[in-house]
Amino acid sequence: MRVLPVLLTFILLAVNAIPAWAGGEAVSVEPVELALNAHLDYLEDPQHVLSLDDVRRPDLGWERNSDYAFNKGFNDSSWWLRMRLTNPTDNPQPRLLEVGYAALDHIQIYVLEGDRLLQQWTLGDKQPYFQRPVDHRYFVVPVTWDAGQTLEIYLRVTTSGSAKAPLTLWGYQRFHTVDFVNTLVQGFYYGGMTSIALYNLLIFFVLRDRNYLYYVAFIISTVMTLAAQSGLAFQFLWREATLWNDLAIVFFTAATAAFASVFSLRFLRISSLSRRLGVVLRATFTLNVALIVAAFMMPYHWAAIIVLVNVLITIVVVVVAGIFALRSQIPSARIFMLAWSLLLSGAMVVILSHLGVLPVNLLTEYSTHFGSMLEAVLLSLALAQRINTERRLRFQAQADALDASQRANMELEERVRSRTAELEQLNVRLQKLSETDSLTGLANRRFLETRLREEWARCSRQQRPLTVMLLDVDFFKEVNDRYGHPAGDACLQQVANVVRGGLRWPADVAARYGGEEFCLLLPETDSSGAAAVAERVRQRVSAETVQVEDAAFTVTISVGVYTGLPVAGATPEDFIQRADAALYQSKQSGRNQVTVATG
Structure with missing residues (x-):
């Protein structure tokens, strides 16, 4: 009977002697x-x-x-x-x-x-x-x-x-060492995405196009989703907010899907292509917004699963919308599909990794980073292409308007140039349009003031005379009152043609100074030469008849001329004031005459 207790004791000791590690x-x-x-x-x-x-x-x-x-x-x-x-x-x-x-x-x-x-x-x-x-x-x-x-x-x-x-x-x-490299890569990614977001935000402030605002919100949501998932947000943004750290992943993931839906809807103009597909995208957006709210009320486990499943649904809907836009030959659909294919492929890899379908490795961990960076660059190019297209159309319209009144031949030459040269020329012509009076075709007051300062500085250095001539149509208000404003416009155009004919050298400038008042800027012209030009212009204006519909009439002009040397202490505005004083003297002396002042 003593053998059994001894045997049991031996067995227990043997079991305890088995190492815990197996x-x-x-x-x-x-x-x-x-x-x-x-x-x-x-x-x-x-x-x-x-x-x-x-x-x-x-x-x-x-x-x-x-x-x-x-x-x-x-x-x-x-x-x-x-x-x-x-x-x-x-x-x-x-x-x-x-x-x-x-x-x-x-x-x-x-x-x-x-x-x-x-x-x-x-x-x-x-x-x-x-x-x-x-x-x-x-x-x-x-x-x-x-x-x-x-x-x-x-x-x-x-x-x-x-x-x-x-x-x-x-x-x-x-x-x-490895963490330093990873930090550099993360810094490059987040810095690049932030730069892209700020760039598109500035474009939104300029153009007020909500496409850019939705795209910025999508980029920010994507960046915040990845920052929350990678722990960077917890490390740098909300170290003590442990509850929000869980909610942030669900919140920003749902926000990313929501803004992806609304951006795709507006950027591809889906509602104009397919009413049903537009309704589906709006429903997807609404569901994602609802999940953003639900993230604060549902257990994280279920909220995360539902959001991930809904992201998969959003991916499918957006891809279908992109394919539909591509088949409808929307201009930016090809770049859109390429960009979203890269992003969504990365997102799919991460989601399948979270669900345990794919293993965890460098590719699955950073696939969304790679995809979202490439997607952001490509979509920014697509948005930039849209800006260039709209700007090119706007410039073209302005160039056509200018061509119709002045230089039709130049447009024919412009159209045979390359797109790059065309865009540069359009910018030059837009600058000219901003410096030209639309009614008379003369330079406007802004251009005149710029040239006056330039010629003032040049004549001051070379100690050469400078002439400013102001011309005013006499009794212009009576022309408008008697014959109508169209007749007044025709009168100004005819006077402008005569004033333009008073130019002698390329450096001379003829401009509409304001209302019925014109200005001639004559560098390196003395008072006698200026008086001759003024008298010639005055005589030609009074000699020509303005013909409008059934009416015909003539007008006269009063001219004030000031010629002087730019000296220290004087300003270009002094020349304008003295020419204006001479013009006033012509008006007071009976109009239709030239008054020359020198200094």
Whole structure:
């Protein structure tokens, strides 16, 4: 009878002697960058009841992870991960253990040597950011292996989102080098996207076209979605707002889909192509807006799944709209489809990764970054093409109006030039239009004042005379009152033709100064030469008959001339004032005469 108790005691001692670790061989920590995905085991805890002591029992159903990062998609379970790492060298090996996914609610990390607990951390985006042992967007903890030491590391992951945990063990220098490069890449991405958003926002303020506003909102939502998913927003924008950190991902993802819908609707003019497709896009937009509101009321787990499914629906609807616009030969549809294909392909990869269909790797993690950057560049080109098209049409209309009144032959020459040369010429002609009086074809007052300052400076340097001549149509109000405003316009045009005929040299300027008043600017002209020009113009005006419909009449002009040398202390406006005073003297002396003043 004594044999049975002894046998039972022996069995219990043997069971206790079985080591807790029953996984694979210990992995050396010598590499400065070690992906741990293929070296860890995982255990599902659907009831959330297993403790560290429980999972160290050798009778549990641990499974070996694949070469890909651990990823179980959306589920309600807790997940235990374990690995055994050793330092075969004679020197201590300080390392950083990184969990490379920012959207995990709760992470418990335990470091053990045998049965002795050496280190323990509680991390996750439900914890305030300042509690992290290493200031980083991902979850990073320091672990040091003494010479010849073997450690077991256990992680418990519980999250309402996608349960994935890419694990990497880093040497300190290697970690900071790679993180520096990643930071540069992130800075390039976010800086580039911000620049594109600001560029299009400025265009919106100039053009007041809501397409650009929706596009800016789409870019900002995309950037904020990726910043929230990558942990950068939690690191730099809302370190203490743990509740909002969860909501932000759902909020900005739904906002991205909403603005994608409304931008596609307006940019491709879908409502004018297909009423039904327009209704579908509006419904998609409304649903996404509703999900933005629902994000504050629904559990994150369900809100995230619903938003991701709705994003897939939005992708399908937008692609269908793009194909429809492409078949309808909308000018920007081809670039639109190429841009959205890149973005949506990246989004599809990320969504399938979140759902556990695709593995977690560099491509799946950054596919949306790559796609959204290329998409933003291409759509900005499409919007710029739209601006250029509208501007080209506007310039063309202005050029045609100017051609009809002055230089029809130049338009024929312009149309045979290349598009680049044509655009440059249109800009030049637009400048000319801004300097020309539309009624008379003479230079306007703005151009006159510019040329007056230029000739003033030149004549001042060379000490050459400068003449300013002001001409006013006598009794012009009576012409309008008696014959009508069309007759008045015809009168001004005929006087303008005579004034234009008074020009002698390319440097001379004839301009409409205002109302029925004209101005001649004659550089390097003395008072006698100016008086001759003024008298010739006065005589020609009085000699010509203005013919309008059934009426015919003549008009006269009064002229004030001032000639002088530009000297220090004087201004171009002084010449205008003195010519105006001479004009006033001609009016007071009976009109239809020339008064010359010199200084």
